[in-house]
Amino acid sequence: MVLSTGRPTLAASALPLGLSATRFGAGTAITLQTAVTTVVGGVPPYTYLWTRVSGDTEVGPINSTSASTIFSGYFTGPGTYATVYKCVVTDAAAVSVDSNNITIDMEAN
Numbered sequence: 001m002v003l004s005t006g007r008p009t010l011a012a013s014a015l016p017l018g019l020s021a022t023r024f025g026a027g028t029a030i031t032l033q034t035a036v037t038t039v040v041g042g043v044p045p046y047t048y049l050w051t052r053v054s055g056d057t058e059v060g061p062i063n064s065t066s067a068s069t070i071f072s073g074y075f076t077g078p079g080t081y082a083t084v085y086k087c088v089v090t091d092a093a094a095v096s097v098d099s100n101n102i103t104i105d106m107e108a109n
Helices: none
Strands: 011-015 018-023 027-030 035-040 047-055 059-061 071-075 079-090 096-098 102-108
Touching: 011 079, 011 096, 018 027, 018 071, 027 102, 035 079, 047 059, 059 079, 071 079, 071 102
Parallel strands: 018 102
Antiparallel strands: 011 035, 027 071, 047 079, 059 071, 079 096, 079 102
C-alpha cells in the first residue's frame, strides 16, 4: 500500500522464525543463528527494539536496539526455556510497526 505522501507503508519481518541453543551445565547459552529484521517502506532511518511477547524472562537479545541480534540466556540448572520476541521498528516519521513473532528455545542440561 502507498500512503498519501507517496511513500510505501512501513512493514517489517523477522527471520528465522525459530532459534535454539543448548547449554551443558550452568552458564550462558547463545543462539548460533542471528535473528534479522527486514524493513520496507516508511521513511529511513529506522530504529529497532526487540521486545519480549511472552515466555521465560531468562532469555533475551544481546543487542535489543539493532536490526539483527543473537539471543542468550543464563542458566544455573537444567531446564527448557521458550521465549517469543518481536522487533518494533520506528521510522523517521515516528511511524511504528511490529515484525512477526519469532520463538527462541533454549535447553540447559
